Amino acid sequence: MAISNETKVGFLVIAALAGLAWLSVKSGSFGTSLATPMRDFTTSFNDVDGISKGSPVKMSGVPVGEVQSIQLQPNGTAVVKMQVRKDLTLPADVSAQVDSSGLIGEKFVSLVPGPQSRIVSGTDMPILLPPTVTQLPSTNTSAGGNPADKFGKVADDLQSMTGNLRSVLGDPDNAAKLQTIIDGLSTLSANMEGNSGEIIANIREASASLKEVLAKANDPSSTIGQLLATNGTSGSNPMGDMQQAMRNLNEITTKINSGQGTIGQLVNDPKTAEKLNGALDSLSSITKKIDQFKTDIDFQAYSLLTQKGAGKGAATITLQPNDHRYYVLGVTSDGLASYSGDADRIGTKYYGQDFGRTTKFTAQIGQIYKGMFFGQDLGMRIGLKDSSGGIGFDTRMPGVQPLRLTADLYDFGGSHTPDSTKVHVDLKARYDIGSTGFYGMAGYDNVLSKRYGSPIIGAGYHFVDDDLKYLVGRAL
Numbered sequence: 001m002a003i004s005n006e007t008k009v010g011f012l013v014i015a016a017l018a019g020l021a022w023l024s025v026k027s028g029s030f031g032t033s034l035a036t037p038m039r040d041f042t043t044s045f046n047d048v049d050g051i052s053k054g055s056p057v058k059m060s061g062v063p064v065g066e067v068q069s070i071q072l073q074p075n076g077t078a079v080v081k082m083q084v085r086k087d088l089t090l091p092a093d094v095s096a097q098v099d100s101s102g103l104i105g106e107k108f109v110s111l112v113p114g115p116q117s118r119i120v121s122g123t124d125m126p127i128l129l130p131p132t133v134t135q136l137p138s139t140n141t142s143a144g145g146n147p148a149d150k151f152g153k154v155a156d157d158l159q160s161m162t163g164n165l166r167s168v169l170g171d172p173d174n175a176a177k178l179q180t181i182i183d184g185l186s187t188l189s190a191n192m193e194g195n196s197g198e199i200i201a202n203i204r205e206a207s208a209s210l211k212e213v214l215a216k217a218n219d220p221s222s223t224i225g226q227l228l229a230t231n232g233t234s235g236s237n238p239m240g241d242m243q244q245a246m247r248n249l250n251e252i253t254t255k256i257n258s259g260q261g262t263i264g265q266l267v268n269d270p271k272t273a274e275k276l277n278g279a280l281d282s283l284s285s286i287t288k289k290i291d292q293f294k295t296d297i298d299f300q301a302y303s304l305l306t307q308k309g310a311g312k313g314a315a316t317i318t319l320q321p322n323d324h325r326y327y328v329l330g331v332t333s334d335g336l337a338s339y340s341g342d343a344d345r346i347g348t349k350y351y352g353q354d355f356g357r358t359t360k361f362t363a364q365i366g367q368i369y370k371g372m373f374f375g376q377d378l379g380m381r382i383g384l385k386d387s388s389g390g391i392g393f394d395t396r397m398p399g400v401q402p403l404r405l406t407a408d409l410y411d412f413g414g415s416h417t418p419d420s421t422k423v424h425v426d427l428k429a430r431y432d433i434g435s436t437g438f439y440g441m442a443g444y445d446n447v448l449s450k451r452y453g454s455p456i457i458g459a460g461y462h463f464v465d466d467d468l469k470y471l472v473g474r475a476l
Helices: 005-027 147-170 172-194 196-218 223-229 238-257 261-268 272-292 335-340 466-473
Strands: 038-045 056-059 062-072 078-085 095-100 107-112 294-304 311-322 325-334 359-373 376-385 388-396 403-410 424-432 438-445 454-464
Touching: 005 388, 005 403, 005 424, 038 095, 056 078, 078 107, 294 438, 325 335, 325 376, 359 388
Parallel strands: 056 107
Antiparallel strands: 038 078, 056 062, 062 078, 095 107, 294 311, 294 454, 311 325, 325 359, 359 376, 376 388, 388 403, 403 424, 424 438, 438 454
16 A cells, blocks of 8 residues: 555654654753753742743843743742853852842842852862752842832831930930020020110111112112123123023923923823833833844855765854744755756766755744653744745753754655655754854755765854844844
8 A cells, every 4th residue: 555645754753753752861851942051940039029931140240041930839939940051150159139220120030159258178269059059049139129128228217216306305314405405595585685675776777788788789870880780891781681580480480380391291291100111111121022032143064975075055043032932044055956057967967957946045933842842842943944845843962962953854745856756854963062153063964865865964153143133122
């Protein structure tokens, strides 16, 4: 009985998943990040107000990870699970606390090094956190983390002042001193009453002097009159200028109080505070999305070892806006398609064959399924692969974090493989060389084609681009 192409494809997909399962079981669990190896931690807080899934984890103000989940315990504490970059060096006495960026900034989990007093014998280096530790101690929220604490301190100071005042007035000695002060004021008042005639005479004398000064001020021939009438040779009137300035200021404040003009509308509009809060919330949301956004640019080239020196090269951009979705855009240069039109290949199995265009394009959307595959995460892509429909899988090997595995199934009708109706299957493994961005790769291209399938070997380079990250982040 003949087996249909759909059945063959189904068996092939199952075989690919089984192969990945076998490799995963052999090696243990693999990481959750497709770009950077991460390390899991948990910690407990009495208060996580402002913290949610996706909130950043920072150390010395630098983002190093993010919060994965928050679970409320029966005792009222909140257990926070987070992921931190695995290449981050942490001291053994590091702790976690809830912090915020300024008075109204976003909340985040801050990793705070301790006094680092435990020094390795004979060196100046602090003891580092063992890789097996997954539980971090927590400390109180930082002093700037809760604005209400500041107002609470003000209330405490006021209470302390009133307490001191009550203590002073309640002391018998202090009460006697206060009575002495009152008696002195009473005596001073009596003395003023007895000398009221002299005081009134002095007031009349001062009034007469003031009247004389005002008369001179109104006389244009006097010195003070000339000074008030003009200002030197400029001909300006200082008093008149001051009066005009006061009238202008009064007019401006009247307009503001009546809601006229831009400033008046801003001050008197009851929705101003609401609009300002909305703008701040939007800005905080945009900043959070940009911080979460990850971009990875990759260039690779590899040789088809059994195809007369032919090879392929590819450039891809991976965009990951959050921890469960990513997008892949790329272009591939196909060496076999180039051979088909090369006059130097006349008489070979390549010349004149249809391998499709030399330049092929990729545009796929990916989803990360957490715990789907033997309790581990699995990235699955679907869309356009090398100018034909296809699906793909991505994962990292546990225990060998630099090792990444990919499987791609595309060109299901075999239109880009001459004399074939079989799906094009590529299996690849790449190994990152430290943190340099360079990697080596090996695998098998077109597994189901006996004539054109070939083992491959190659190399590549990838890097994270923050400029592209912020450009794309602004569009979110």
